[in-house]
Every structure is written in C-alpha cells, then in structure tokens.
Amino acid sequence: MPxxxxxxxxxxxxxxxxxxxxxxxxxxxYTEQEAVNEAKRCLNCKNHPCVNGCPVSVRIPExxxxxxxxxxxxxYEIIHSTxxxxxxxxxxxxxxxxxxGKCVRGIKGEPVAIGRLERFCADYAMKNPDKLxxxxxxxxxxxxxAVIGAGPSGLTCAGDLAKLGYEVTIFEAFHTAGGVLMYGxxxxxxxxxxxxxxxxxxxxxxxxxxxxxxxxxxxxxxEIMADGYEAVFIGSGAGLPRFMGIEGEALVGVYSANEYxxxxxLMKAYLDEYATPIKHSKVVAVVxxxxxxxxxxxxxxxxxxxxxxxxxRRSLEEMPARREEVHxxxxxxxxxxxxxxxxxxxxxxxxxxxxxxxxxxxxxxPDASGRRSPVPIEGSEFILDAxxxxxxxxxxxxxxxxxxTAGIEADRRGCLIVNEQTNQTTKDGVYAGGDAVTGAAxxxxxxGAGKKAAASIDxxxxxxx
Amino acid sequence: MYxxxxxxxxxxxxxxxxxxAPYIARKAKAGQFIIYRLDEYGERVPLTIADHDEQRxxxxxxxxxxxxxxxxxxxxxxxxxxxxxxxxxxxxxEYGDVKHVAVVxxxxxxxxxYPQAKTLFESGVEVDLIxxxxxxxxxxxxxxxxxxxxxxxxxxxDGTAGYHGFVTNKLKELIDGGADLDxxxxxxxxxxxxxxCKTTEPYGIKTLVSLNPIMVDGTGMCGGxxxxxxxxxxxxxxxxPDFDGHKVDFDELMRRNATYKxxxxxxMCRLTGGVRNA
Numbered sequence: 001m002p003x004x005x006x007x008x009x010x011x012x013x014x015x016x017x018x019x020x021x022x023x024x025x026x027x028x029x030y031t032e033q034e035a036v037n038e039a040k041r042c043l044n045c046k047n048h049p050c051v052n053g054c055p056v057s058v059r060i061p062e063x064x065x066x067x068x069x070x071x072x073x074x075x076y077e078i079i080h081s082t083x084x085x086x087x088x089x090x091x092x093x094x095x096x097x098x099x100x101g102k103c104v105r106g107i108k109g110e111p112v113a114i115g116r117l118e119r120f121c122a123d124y125a126m127k128n129p130d131k132l133x134x135x136x137x138x139x140x141x142x143x144x145x146a147v148i149g150a151g152p153s154g155l156t157c158a159g160d161l162a163k164l165g166y167e168v169t170i171f172e173a174f175h176t177a178g179g180v181l182m183y184g185x186x187x188x189x190x191x192x193x194x195x196x197x198x199x200x201x202x203x204x205x206x207x208x209x210x211x212x213x214x215x216x217x218x219x220x221x222x223e224i225m226a227d228g229y230e231a232v233f234i235g236s237g238a239g240l241p242r243f244m245g246i247e248g249e250a251l252v253g254v255y256s257a258n259e260y261x262x263x264x265x266l267m268k269a270y271l272d273e274y275a276t277p278i279k280h281s282k283v284v285a286v287v288x289x290x291x292x293x294x295x296x297x298x299x300x301x302x303x304x305x306x307x308x309x310x311x312x313r314r315s316l317e318e319m320p321a322r323r324e325e326v327h328x329x330x331x332x333x334x335x336x337x338x339x340x341x342x343x344x345x346x347x348x349x350x351x352x353x354x355x356x357x358x359x360x361x362x363x364x365x366p367d368a369s370g371r372r373s374p375v376p377i378e379g380s381e382f383i384l385d386a387x388x389x390x391x392x393x394x395x396x397x398x399x400x401x402x403x404x405t406a407g408i409e410a411d412r413r414g415c416l417i418v419n420e421q422t423n424q425t426t427k428d429g430v431y432a433g434g435d436a437v438t439g440a441a442x443x444x445x446x447x448g449a450g451k452k453a454a455a456s457i458d459x460x461x462x463x464x465x
Numbered sequence: 466m467y468x469x470x471x472x473x474x475x476x477x478x479x480x481x482x483x484x485x486a487p488y489i490a491r492k493a494k495a496g497q498f499i500i501y502r503l504d505e506y507g508e509r510v511p512l513t514i515a516d517h518d519e520q521r522x523x524x525x526x527x528x529x530x531x532x533x534x535x536x537x538x539x540x541x542x543x544x545x546x547x548x549x550x551x552x553x554x555x556x557x558x559e560y561g562d563v564k565h566v567a568v569v570x571x572x573x574x575x576x577x578x579y580p581q582a583k584t585l586f587e588s589g590v591e592v593d594l595i596x597x598x599x600x601x602x603x604x605x606x607x608x609x610x611x612x613x614x615x616x617x618x619x620x621x622x623d624g625t626a627g628y629h630g631f632v633t634n635k636l637k638e639l640i641d642g643g644a645d646l647d648x649x650x651x652x653x654x655x656x657x658x659x660x661x662c663k664t665t666e667p668y669g670i671k672t673l674v675s676l677n678p679i680m681v682d683g684t685g686m687c688g689g690x691x692x693x694x695x696x697x698x699x700x701x702x703x704x705x706p707d708f709d710g711h712k713v714d715f716d717e718l719m720r721r722n723a724t725y726k727x728x729x730x731x732x733m734c735r736l737t738g739g740v741r742n743a
Contacts, residue, residue, distance in 0.1 A: 173684050175502050175509075175549040183686075212551035214684055218488045239686035243698060250693055250717050252724050259687035267508060267681065275534055276508040276681075277725040351720035398685050400703070 003040035006109035011116055020301050020332035023187045023270055027091075027116075032070070035120045039067035039075075041105060041112045049102035050114060055448030056083045056156070060099055060114055067117055073132060076125035079118055084159030084202065085152065085447065087126060087194045088181060090119025093444045094322050126197055137206050141165035143461050146229040148215045148401065151179020152443045153434030154235035155202060156450030157457075162205045164458055169229070171213040176266065179237055180435075180443070183266040184258070186295050188302070192265070216400035221408070221430060230464070231429045231457045234408075234416065235450060238395045238435035244287070248345030249391070253279060253353030257288070257296040257392035264299050281388035283307045285356045287342055288392030289319040292440075294326065296390045297334045308334045309384065313341040313361050313374045339363070339374065343381060345389050356384045397436045405430075415439050423453035424460075431457055466546040467501075470523055475605040479529050479573050480539045481515070487522030489514075489552045495584045496558030496675065496707055499524065500683040502549040503537055510534045511680045513577045513652075513706070514553060524552075527576030527605070532729050554683045555706045558673070560584075563647040565591040567639060568614070569632050569661050571653020572598060577675060578652045579606050583613040591615045593639060593646075597632035597657070601625035632657065633664045646670050651710060655722065659715035666711055674710035676701045678718060679725070692718055 012028040013019070019026050030038065042064040050060040059078050066075035079086045095101070095115035103111030125132055143166050147154045150172040158168045176182050181195045203209060213219065221232055241256035243249045260278070263269040267276035284300040286293050289312035300308045310329070312319060315338050319326060330336065339361045346355040360380035367373035397414045407427035409417045416425055416432045423431045433449025435441055471483035489499060498513045516525035530536045541547070558581060560566075566585055570578025575596045586592045594614035598604050599622045611617045619627030620635050628635050632653075640646065649672040651661040658674040665672045678690040678701045685703035692701055695712040699705065 173551065174682065175551070183682075212549050213488070214551055214554065217553055218492055218551075239682075239684065241686070241688045243688070243691075249698065250691060250714075250721065252720055256688040259681055259689045262681050262687050274506050274508075277728040279724070351717065400684065 002043050003037060005041060008110045008113040008116075009034050009038040009041075011113070016328075016331035016333070019188065020298075021304070023302055025191055026188050026328060029123060030116055030120045032072070032124075035067055035072070035117060036070055038113050039064045039117055042068070043104060045104050049104065050099040050112075053098040053100075053102035055098070055444050056089075056451050058083050058099070058118070063121065064112065064114070064117065067121060072121050072124040073128065075117075076121040077133065079121060080125075083447070084156050085198045086118055087122035087198055088152070088190060089444060089447070090115050090117075090122055091190050091194075092185060094442060096323065098444065123194075126194070137204070138163060138165045140167055140206075143167065144169070144229045145231050145233070145457060145461075146171060146224045147233045147235065148221075149173070149179060149235040149237055149434075149436075150177035150199070150209055151235055151237050151434060151446065152181060153436075153446035153450035153453075154179070154233065155199065156447040157233045157235065157433065157454045158207045159202050159205065160451055160454035161457060162202065162207045164454075166458075166461075167206070167208075169208045169210060171215050171219070171224070172209060172211045173214040173236075174266065175211050177209045177211065179235075183262045184292065184295070186261065186265055186299050188298070189295070214400070216404040221401065221405040221427075225429065230461050231431065233450070233453050233457065234401060234425070234430065234432040234436055235434045235446070236398055236401055236436045238440045239398045240396045240414075241391065242394050242396065243391050244342060244393060246342060246344050248347055248353070251345055251347040251353050252351050253281070253388045254345060255388070255390045257286070257292045257390055258395065260296050260390050261292070261299065264303070270299075270303060278303065279388055281305050283309075283386045284388040284390060285309045285311050285342075285384055285386040286390045286392055287311045288394070289314065289321055289338075290392060290394070291321045291325055293392035294321045294329045296392050298329055298332055300388070300390070301332055301334060305388075309386070310334055310336045310338075311340050311342060311356070311358060311384070312336070312338045314371065315339055315363060318371045337384070341374065341376065342389075346383065353387055353389055354385075356386050356389055357381055358384055395435075395440050397439065413439060422456040423449055424456060429460065466548060467550040468546050469541055469543055470521070472541070472543050475527065476603045478531075479527065479576075479603070479605055481525060481527045481576075482538075483518075483521075483523045483525045484547065484550060485522060486524050486550050486552070489524050489550065490517045490519050490522050493517040493524055493553040494557030495580045497553035497555050498683070498706060499526065499550050499552030500554060500680070501538070501547050503534060503541075504548050507537070507548065508534050509549075509681055509683065510538075511554070511677070511683055511702070513675065514580070515576045516580055527573065529573040551683065555702060556704070558584075558650075558675075558707050560590075561648060561671070563590055565593075565645055565647055567593040567595060567636060567644070567646050567649045569595045569636060569649060569651040569653070569657075570597065570610075571632060571651075571657040572603070573605070574653030574657070575606055575610065578650070579610055579613065581650050581652070582610065586613040586615070593618065593644060595620060595632045595635050595639075597621070597635075597653070598626075599623065631660075633660045636661065637664050640665075640668055640670070648673065650675075655715055655719050658710060662710035662713070662715070672710040673707050674713060675706050676708060676713070676718065677706070677722075679722060692721075
C-alpha cells in the first residue's frame with residue numbers, strides 16, 4: 001500500500017539564523033526512516049510521467065520501489081545506470097519543473113520528493129562504498145574521444161562513453177575538474193567533496209582528466225583530432241560574465257558574480273588558510289534575479305555582510321531563480337528590492353563603491369519571453385548605500401574555442417550551432433552541449449546534452465568502421 | 466606537477482625560474498602569460514612568460530617577490546614542483562610593420578621587455594632598448610638585453626649606473642634627437658607605463674603597453690581583470706594583455722590593483738612574521 005500522506009516528508013535544514021553565517025550545507029537530508037516513508041508515497045503509476053520529465057531519463061519509479069524496501073544500494077544503482085552525477089542532481093536540479101513537476105501525486109497535494117530521495121540514495125552509496133557492486137572498468141574498445149571541459153555536460157558525456165568502452169580524456173582549463181559545480185555553486189548548496197567523489201568515480205571507470213589545459217591556447221581542436229582522438233565533445237560552458245554597461249562598473253568593489261563566486265568556491269577565499277583574497281563587505285547589492293544572484297547574495301551574507309540586497313528589475317513573480325532558493329535567501333535575511341533597476345554605481349574619492357543609484361520600475365506589456373517587461377518610472381531614482389555591487393545578470397559562451405577552430409559556427413549570441421538530434425556541431429566529428437550551446441541554463445540540461453552527444457558520438461564512431 | 470628545472474636569483478627580490486611545461490613551451494609567444502597556483506592553498510597568479518624552450522620543454526618566468534604568493538614561490542628550489550601552471554594565456558604581441566622600435570622596460574618589467582626586444586631584433590628591426598632601475602644593485606639581464614638591441618640604454622633613478630634619470634627622460638631625448646620610431650613598447654610598473662604614454666602621445670608614436678591587472682582564472686571567466694580602453698571595458702586576460710597605451714585608463718587600473726592591498730599586507734605578515742623586504 002502506498003503512503004497516502006498529502007505532503008512531502010519534511011527534511012531537516014540548518015536554522016536560517018545559524019546557516020546564514022556558515023558555509024556548511026543548508027539541507028541535512030533524510031534519515032533512512034524518512035527516506036523509506038517518502039519513497040512509499042510513489043503510486044508506481046502506469047505512465048510514469050516523472051521519467052519523461054527527466055533530461056537524463058532516470059528510472060524513477062524503479063529506484064523509488066527499491067528505496068521503499070530500504071534497499072538504498074539497489075536504488076542507487078538504478079539511478080547511476082543513467083545518471084553519472086546523482087549526488088549532484090539530487091541537490092541542484094530544478095525538480096519542480098522536471099520529475100516532480102510531472103508527478104501525479106502533485107495534482108492533489110505535493111509530489112513525491114524525488115530530488116531528496118535521489119540525494120539520499122547517492123549519499124548512502126557514498127557512505128557505504130563496500131556495499132556497492134564493484135564498478136567494473138569496461139573493456140576498452142580502442143577508440144579515443146576527447147572532451148573539452150569537465151563541467152556537468154562534459155562529465156556526463158565522458159561517463160557515458162567510458163561505460164561503452166571508449167578511452168576518454170577530459171581537457172579542463174582550471175586546476176580542478178567540475179566546472180560550474182566547483183566554481184559556481186556554493187558549498188552550502190553542493191559540498192565540493194561530493195563533486196570530487198563523483199569525479200573520482202569517473203576516473204575509476206578509466207576517464208582521464210587533464211587539468212590546466214586551456215583548449216584554444218595550449219592545443220587546438222584540430223591538434224587534438226590529429227592526435228588520434230576520433231571525436232571531440234565541447235562542453236566549455238558559458239563563462240563570460242556580462243556587465244550592464246552603466247557608469248561605475250570599474251570601481252573597486254564591483255564584482256561579476258562569476259568572480260565573486262569563483263573566489264569563494266573554487267579558491268576558497270572564505271577560509272583563512274587559503275591565499276586568495278575577497279572583500280569583506282558591509283552592505284552588498286546583488287543585481288539580478290537568477291540562481292546565481294541568490295548564490296552570490298547568500299555567500300555575501302555568510303562572509304559577514306551586515307546587509308545584502310537583491311536588486312531585480314521585474315517582480316518576484318518573474319524571478320528566474322528556483323522558488324526554493326528565493327525562499328532560502330529570504331529566510332536568511334536577504335532583502336529583495338524588486339522592480340528596481342540600477343542606473344549607475346557611485347564611487348568615493350578613492351574609486352571605491354559608495355552606493356548604487358536605482359530607478360523604480362513598473363510592469364508593462366509581456367515581452368518576447370512572455371514575461372511582462374519592466375518600464376522605468378520617470379524621476380524615481382534613489383541611492384542605495386552599498387560598498388559592494390555584484391553583477392549577476394548572465395553570462396555568454398567563451399569565444400576561445402570557436403575563434404581558434406575553423407568550421408565551428410556559432411549564432412549571433414556566440415552559442416555553438418548544433419544539430420538538435422545529434423548535438424553535432426557544423427564540423428565533422430565535433431559535438432557540443434551544455435551552456436556552450438544553449439547559453440546559461442541548468443546543470444541537468446547540460447547533462448542531458450552530454451548524454452545525447454555521447455550516444456551520437458558512439459553511433460558516429462561505430463558508423464566509420 | 467610542474468618541476469622547477471633551474472632557479473637563479475637575479476637580485477635581492479627578483480628570481481628567474483625555468484619550469485618544465487612541455488605543452489606550454491610548444492605554443493608560447495612573446496607577450497603571453499601563464500597562471501600558476503603554488504599548492505592547494507595558493508591563489509592563481511599571472512606571470513608573463515619571459516622565455517620558452519621547445520626542445521627542453523620548458524618556460525622561463527622572472528618575478529619579483531612583491532606579495533605572499535610570489536614570496537612563497539621564491540622559496541622553492543630546483544627540483545621542487547609547482548602544483549599548477551596553465552598557459553599560454555592572452556594574445557601574443559602583434560607587431561605592426563615596424564622598422565625601428567623603442568622597447569622600454571622598468572624594473573622586473575625588463576624580464577618581459579627582453580623577449581619583446583629579442584623577437585623584434587631577431588626579425589631585423591632596429592631596437593633601442595631602454596631599461597630603467599632604481600639603482601645599480603638591482604639591475605637584471607644587462608648582458609642579455611645588450612645582446613638583443615641595436616642600442617642599449619641603461620637608466621638608474623639615482624645615477625649609480627648608466628644614464629641618470631627616468632626612462633621617460635631618455636626616451637624623450639631619443640625622440641628629440643631624431644630617432645624615427647615607428648612604435649614604442651613599454652612594460653613595467655603602471656605609473657611608468659602611464660608616463661611613457663604621456664611622453665609619446667604628443668609625438669603621435671604608437672605605444673603598446675602590457676597590463677598586469679588582478680586576475681583569477683585568466684580565461685575570460687571572472688572579469689576581474691577588466692580595464693577601460695578607449696572608454697570600453699576590455700578583459701586583459703583574453704583581449705590583452707597588450708593594449709594601445711594612449712587609450713588605457715591607467716589611474717583606474719592603479720586603483721583596481723590596490724583592491725586587496727590591506728589583506729595582502731596581513732597575509733605577508735603571517736608568512737614572514739612581519740618582515741617585508743619589497
């Protein structure tokens with residue numbers, strides 16, 4: 001009999017006032033008992049819409065059935081057969097728009113907490129490695145494939161190809177694999193040790209990771225192919241930060257969210273024993289309304305800021321960040337100044353940020369994205385006192401690879417053009433996916449693209465024989 | 466890991482290191498840089514590539530111990546390793562169709578002026594190399610620079626060696642003396658580059674500078690190295706590090722470079738117990 005409780009089994013979280021000042025994980029996860037109880041809420045309905053909602057097609061009802069029996073290892077192995085990074089997805093996927101968004105239990109009440117359960121099973125497996133069926137390193141099929149970028153799409157593509165026996169080398173520009181999972185998403189949402197362990201798992205399967213390899217500079221795509229790699233997957237992300245183009249953006253104390261978060265997450269500037277510095281601010285204004293803006297604001301709070309604002313030009317309704325992130329940020333004392341748009345950053349006599357001038361906005365007609373577009377209210381400018389401004393208004397793909405590789409085409413936004421069925425670029429044998437193709441999107445969409453590209457690469461190489 | 470093949474102290478605060486980095490050695494060109502991270506706790510520090518040797522699979526860096534991370538690097542010895550070295554980063558210097566160039570180096574900037582002069586001199590360009598130092602005892606690469614220049618002009622602020630005065634005075638003398646310069650390349654402390662540009666501007670001589678802003682990743686990802694050039698934001702790591710000096714906002718660059726001055730001091734004190742040489 002399924003558990004007919006209407007709502008999700010609650011999960012323990014660190015208290016907002018406490019967690020707002022530390023970098024430890026916010027959500028503490030289920031206990032075994034809670035996990036079994038929640039897994040039992042699945043009706044195992046006929047059409048399993050949840051699976052269709054998952055970009056990497058995790059066999060959700062099957063893993064939930066195992067979890068309901070308390071067989072968490074069995075559950076983990078089902079998840080892991082289609083998802084290379086379950087501990088990551090359980091934490092950062094927008095389940096509300098995907099699996100959980102389609103769950104029939106959500107029609108009357110709350111959907112099954114698939115995300116929390118995925119996380120629980122992955123964490124359980126990590127804590128009990130001896131219980132896992134020893135992953136067999138697949139027999140090599142003798143074909144070499146190169147993956148550029150060790151972020152979500154590259155890791156997924158590499159993992160899927162390695163499972164098929166390909167010899168995969170990932171070229172990573174940074175000193176650490178993980179991409180946005182390492183430099184972008186903060187420790188309190190996604191502990192770095194967990195990302196590290198997922199990557200270790202790939203290396204155990206035979207995936208080779210070469211760090212400090214900035215492709216386009218140290219090697220070109222053509223040189224990689226000349227070196228015996230039969231196909232290349234480009235998952236180089238969307239790393240180039242945008243600024244607004246307003247006065248004062250070069251003042252001391254203005255950061256891109258990328259820089260702010262990279263200093264904190266990748267370089268661990270929040271820990272005293274690490275050498276990378278970061279500004280310890282009093283009043284921080286974060287411009288933008290996405291998940292990255294929430295991450296930056298919550299990080300600033302954890303670094304000890306007295307006040308942190310989110311400045312967003314539309315209303316709460318239109319905010320692209322996950323509801324859960326907005327909710328967590330509000331609980332932690334972040335102030336939301338919605339319907340406000342920065343007009344200039346004010347500096348003091350030494351070139352430091354002294355304030356942010358904003359103009360109030362109202363919502364007009366829906367724009368191309370279907371969201372009501374904000375219109376400035378004339379004469380409503382005001383100055384927000386702030387010593388730090390963080391721009392979290394989006395990123396675009398880095399041009400380095402396409403500008404150094406003949407035959408790879410991009411659209412006017414700089415996104416690589418690919419065949420939607422195969423993820424092949426305009427160059428033979430070269431595939432791409434993730435933010436490099438879509439512009440800034442989500443971890444799971446990038447993983448889905450990596451998965452699709454892996455299947456296409458397999459077909460392409462087998463087709464050549 | 467990247468092994469230190471050779472270490473040489475050029476003066477009290479300047480160190481040369483040859484580092485094993487075969488991939489970088491194959492691609493490096495004058496004007497490009499690397500980013501190193503000493504160990505797990507280290508920050509990512511950009512340093513311009515002073516020389517490279519494809520045969521030996523090595524690159525050479527020359528740096529001054531001006532902060533915690535360079536001080537820590539200077540304590541390593543031959544045979545030790547650096548955890549991470551990424552490069553070659555940035556755009557290689559693009560020389561126009563030039564016949565006569567003045568290369569101006571200031572202090573440790575001479576380490577970068579040297580490969581520039583070498584590249585130009587070896588391709589048959591007439592090179593006036595002006596190298597400025599505070600004093601005689603910190604002069605570096607004198608013989609090397611002499612060997613790659615048509616005329617070598619050593620300058621010291623205190624007159625203890627060579628010409629008594631700043632590089633800008635020497636440069637102005639050359640120009641006023643009839644040197645028909647197609648281009649000036651200036652590499653050194655930001656104020657020096659600023660004043661070299663001020664010197665050449667009235668004469669309309671194109672002046673290239675190599676900028677050294679604060680960076681994190683060096684691949685265009687953080688935007689921390691943004692500089693204002695001709696009123697527009699440029700990222701020194703991917704658009705530079707070379708820029709048309711007459712269009713650079715040097716005052717802004719100096720302010721931005723001082724962002725972490727206080728924290729750097731505290732870091733140095735932890736590292737050296739309060740003693741600071743530089």
